[in-house]
Amino acid sequence: MFRYLCIFMLFSLISQSDVKLGSEEEHILEYMYTFFNSSHYEVVGLLDGEPVDFYSSVLKSPVPKKIWNEKERSFGNQYWQDHITSRQKIDKWFLSGAEDLKMHMTKNQSGDIVQMRFGCKNIPERNPVHDEETLFAEFAYDGETTMNFIHNTNKWTPVDFAAQLIINNWNRKKSIKYQITNFLNVECYQALYNFQKFELNATQYNNSSDPLIYTVPRGSLKPGHNNLTCLVTGTYPSSSPIEINLFRNNVNLTEMEGVRSSGVRPNEDNTYQLRKTVMINASESEVYQCVVNHKSFPGTRKNTWEVKKHSEVKSQVEGSAYIGLFVFLLPVFIVVVVWILKNRQEI
Template identity: 30%
Template sequence: MTCPCLPDKCKLALAADFIGQLNCTIIKSSDLKQGKMFTLTVTSFLFCYNFSSARHHLLYFYTALTKPDGFSGPVFSAVGVCEDRRISRYSNEEQTWKRDWRSPTESLHTLQRRVGCEVEKCPDGSVIHVNAFDEYGYDGEQFIAFNSATMQWIEKTPKAKETRMKWNNQRVRRQVLQMVLKNCMNWISTFNDSVRGMHSSPVLHMFASVAPRDQSKQILTCLATGFYPKLIEMNITLNNITLQPFSSSEVRPNDDQTFQIRTSVKIHRDEKRGYECRVLQNGSLESRHHYLLEGLIAVAVVFAVAVLLIMLLIYKGINGEFILIKGIKCHISRCVALDLM
């Protein structure tokens, strides 16, 4: 099921603009793409069922370090991440900008910034929710953050009170930040358009291990890996009934820009029939995997090896050789039991 659509592909949403006024606004998809209008969605009458809605985000992380004696490494670095993919990076060993600091320091300090936006959309492109942010941290603690709904800076620590008052009075700073946040959605759309054709189905693996502290139980795990895009749902079923997971990981990135996820259920040690791993991608059943299938393959492999070994023994027996198999001495014409005690 998809989001309800108004005539002319317009979407009705309750939104708050950057000056903090609540408006009931008709948002056209074309206007959003062209950057004619940017609003921060507070509440929406759009509904996407199941997990058909998708979140898209663009983040930039900046880190600046003081450089005490004996410290090696970059003093400034920046990383751009879109849809959990690193799209840009920068580091600079030089520290010419440090000349403007009021006084030198002998200890290591860190200044961090996270700026970007997150957009949640239905499959038809309608916007459900927009979250824009600009946050600063100092020495591992939150320092100050920008509230895009009120266009005001909020102090996260009493130490940031002076900075908050100064920045809230800087009109140019707010205008620049407003422009950056407005363009953020356009940049996400540009990136999504460039990777829209990329799609890879998950590869599934199922395996079991002995449950800790209970030898009568096993942990049955399903691993899905190598899929893109990130949006996916995975369940383990028994006779078509979805089981409550014992543990489940979040979707995690692989080193080849695909993703992986795993989920586990607790089963009885002797139960091996009827379990199935099912994966939904983009709202449809992408693939499934039977746990019993791996067991049958293992049995078939063992059986094939056993048959091959027997054939080899028969071949040697035909050549007149005696072979010892489980306490039985065999020749081509007869076999006699041996006393192995």
């Protein structure tokens, strides 16, 4: 139960960040580790509070969460993978450090969750000063911070007195301090700069053209019926959901009413598409709507398609035929009348 509480607290932190892109804005790159036991730990990387990647010892490989790192041909994927490789040293050290801290803390307290948070910020008016406001690393035990890494001294300092003994041991290990300081002072800032650039490029790429919506009627194998398809294509990224709802006479249709979904599928240009289809009865007068929501739209988009009965269509066709016939015969009638009047005058 406590495990899920910790995960809930973790993602609460994710939702609290609201930092905008821009060279004059503050940005932050952070990694949040949760250690459950020697065979299970999880890591989430966050750029300005939004997930960049997620790793679980169960999944075995990092899961990309941005358009610029989610595919091998994405423009930031290779740099992200190189960054993951360099971060794996921290991952290995975290495992040994978390086990060490857990063994020590369980002698003094009753708990079982070890967490670590570290990363870097760029604060325009403070850069390139590296201090506790721009670089940070801390350990927590069952949600309570137990120690912080002080960059001016390159040493861990206790917040919880129970962590004092283990800190003394850690501060004597130069390899641990080197890995932390090197990552925070060099690699973290490089990654933050590049990730910002990739995110900005992705945003501009995303806004270069709006997704397209098509409402297309097609024939059906069932006599007297057609398939009405709503297609949304050209969306970014795959992690941003496309919401399509089909309505008949303002009633939302579901799978129970025969709505079929293609699922989100990739296009050749790294965009995505989704289509939903419903069978319509050509013998009924109905009004259908395709209602689409996506983060790239300023509001809800609606496409309307009206289906009319065959009898109504037939009446309209017959009426149109009579009007057409009248328009065709009227000049002939006028010519005949003029000819008759002219002949009378000659007589």
